[in-house]
């Protein structure tokens with residue numbers, strides 16, 4: 001049994017590469033100009049109900065399990081939907097990870113949660129043994145460009161993404177964009193639209209993560225006046241609004257399970273029926289979706305519909321984290337300084353020490369965090385040169401406490417209770433520390449009060465939902481609010 005006809009995924013997807021085997025995608029290592037290395041891996045089932053089955057794949061993450069979304073699909077009933085994952089993108093080696101399977105994953109009789117493995121390792125799952133074997137390395141071309149739309153990057157990982165986007169953009173293919181927060185998923189969706197023949201038609205964003213459950217269906221399908229409480233006028237849904245153009249389903253993994261068949265129906269039939277209406281309206285929409293979650297794992301765990309997954313993932317692009325593409329850090333930082341100069345009329349450069357600090361950061365918040373860091377530093381810099389102190393990095397551990405005590409009444413006297421350390425800092429830096437802390441506390445309380453409902457929270461705060469979402473993202477509070485909201489629903 002092989003699943004080599006499965007839709008390929010990840011950067012370097014071979015679907016468009018005639019010279020590569022189907023199912024092949026890439027893992028990149030430092031490479032000569034114009035090409036990147038792929039490592040093709042072979043898995044062979046050596047015992048169990050599927051004995052003899054084997055696959056050859058070359059993609060950054062390979063999964064094994066019973067669901068059809070896996071690269072190696074097993075029929076063994078003691079194996080979980082998505083049982084285990086093998087990651088080739090980790091610089092430290094080939095990482096095997098059990099995906100919280102019911103019956104566990106073992107090597108040499110020892111149950112493991114995570115382990116680095118070598119070719120030749122036998123992995124046991126359920127009643128099945130799978131031999132992990134190495135295979136040959138091949139090369140695929142990289143884009144000659146260092147940007148695609150507003151997306152910049154010169155690393156092989158980004159050039160590989162650009163090469164895929166250049167080919168996919170002019171088509172009507174559905175694209176699923178994966179990757180951590182702040183890696184540029186929304187920018188990819190916009191660029192795909194801008195570079196397509198639909199560019200003069202609408203680009204509509206539907207953030208599935210912040211849609212209140214009771215309004216989600218109407219947001220997708222639209223509604224007729226009076227069809228439910230609050231439906232005060234006829235309204236088109238996202239598909240109608242995007243007609244002729246592109247609909248970007250952001251955080252699609254957060255879409256409630258019971259709504260997923262409705263979305264699938266619209267995608268299959270290319271028509272919508274507004275809530276409360278019998279009329280059917282034709283729509284011509286290209287769908288691009290994004291998620292920071294592992295959708296294949298969600299499918300395996302029954303949290304996301306398999307048919308919808310395949311419908312949305314005709315092509316999959318995984319955005320590499322910034323920590324894996326050090327070459328891009330200074331390029332992006334300089335781009336953000338150019339943007340700053342254009343907007344504020346002030347040209348700044350990074351001094352050598354500041355560059356070294358940037359290169360040593362782990363960038364957990366990815367490009368968004370880098371952008372915020374550079375913008376803040378540009379505002380704080382006292383000369384035309386940005387110094388390490390302006391970057392405010394490495395302060396997290398030793399960050400000054402804002403208040404020594406928050407006791408009632410003590411705040412009446414201006415500044416009473418503020419840490420002495422703040423007074424020792426330059427004014428702008430101190431103010432930023434205080435404002436950051438205030439914003440975090442304010443929005444934490446607001447989200448708790450409104451049950452993480454962004455629409456209600458923005459109304460209470462007197463700001464737009466879009467602005468609230470941007471603020472929460474900047475403060476690193478966006479995802480947690482979504483997760484909580486999901487639990488509430």
Ligand SMILES: Nc1ncnc2c1ncn2[C@@H]1O[C@H](COP(=O)(O)OP(=O)(O)OP(=O)(O)O)[C@@H](O)[C@H]1O
Pocket residue numbers: 150151152153179180181182183184185186187188292332367368371473
């Ligand atoms: N390659 C890039 N070049 C230039 N700017 C980038 C790049 N990647 C991300 N950015 C900038 O970083 C910020 C975050 O990007 P974006 O919102 O697209 O990320 P995301 O992956 O969609 O994040 P989230 O999952 O949190 O919604 C934006 O301001 C965007 O313009």
